[in-house]
Amino acid sequence: MSIEKFDGIVLKETELGETGKRLTVFAKDIGKITVSAKGAKSAKSRFSAPSQLFCYSSFSAYKNKNFYNAVTAEVIESFYEIRTDIKKLAYACFITELTDKNLMEGQSADELLKLFLTALAVISKTDYDERLAALVFETKFLNLSGYFAQADKCAECGIEITDEGIFNASKGGVLCRDCGTLCGGEKLLVGTLSAFEYILLSKGKKMFSFRVSEEVLFQMEKCLGEMIREYMVMPENSAGFLKSVK
Ligand SMILES: [Zn+2]
Structure with a gap:
């Protein structure tokens, strides 16, 4: 398994177990993919902000058969103003x-x-x-x-x-x-x-x-x-x- 890097925006988030999230991400060069982000529901998690709806981030992830397992994620643009109105x-x-x-x-x-x-x-x-x-x-x-x-x-x-x-x-x-x-x-x-x-x-x-x-x-x-x-x-x-x- 190798680590892949990509920029993508979260189109949908669903629960994954008790603490994680399964994200539908629209990624540059790849298209629509599923990314699992372990522990993302915790406010302290490094995935807490990048796993929010509309958040455009730079990810690194392991590619499994049908989905990606996020290792790191850094917010590029959160479009947070959307939530203010x-x-x-x-x-x-x-x-x-x-x-x-x-x-x-x-x-x-x-x-x-x-x-x-x-x-x-x-x-x-x-x-x-x-x-x-x-x-x-x-x-x-x-x-x-x-x-x-x-x-x-x-x-x-x-x-x-x-x-x-x-x-x-x-x-x-x-x-x-x-x-x-x-x-x-x-x-x-x-x-x-x-x-x-x-x-x-x-x-x-x-x-x-x-x-x-x-x-x-x-x-x-x-x-x-x-x-x-x-x-x-x-x-x-x-x-x-x-x-x-x-
Ligand atoms: Zn005509």
Whole structure:
């Protein structure tokens, strides 16, 4: 057995025996893995802080057949501000569960990890609307997973969308007027169409630099919800929590 080093963020923590924790970690270069942290429940443990939800740490661990056994862990970023605000916490929990439920074990997904860390940083450290931050994350997550390719061209016929966009989740996103009339869907507000176009064409922190009206937020939420239910696994635990803070 050799020791491996990796940086990763805790997506989920469950109990392991009386004092330990079993962590679901989203690690750079490796993807989603299970890490056991002995004694992590004790406040005196060296794993006490790094084993918390949302904590991004540098680990060293022995690799067993199906999981890693943590030897050391040092916190890189705890995103502790998330815990100081119930809304920040609710949206962060939602995107974390969404990531956990839709990430295959042991398959590296560094672009998604970068997006996830950026979204958490925006939610925890800025006053950017956490609801919009979560929607930006969802749009790009769907895109990275191959489901929401574009919003500036029709998902059905490929023609450029100029004046009117119709949203149809099962057809893969935005349709032109003709395809929308044929296949059905919801007419998008100009603001919703521009928001989707902007997100899908931008990268990094820039994605989180626009604001929209309440009406647009509501429509984005509805469309993305339909698309997640169509192609992915929808979070259950955090969805209820989210409803309670809205
Ligand atoms: Zn079309």
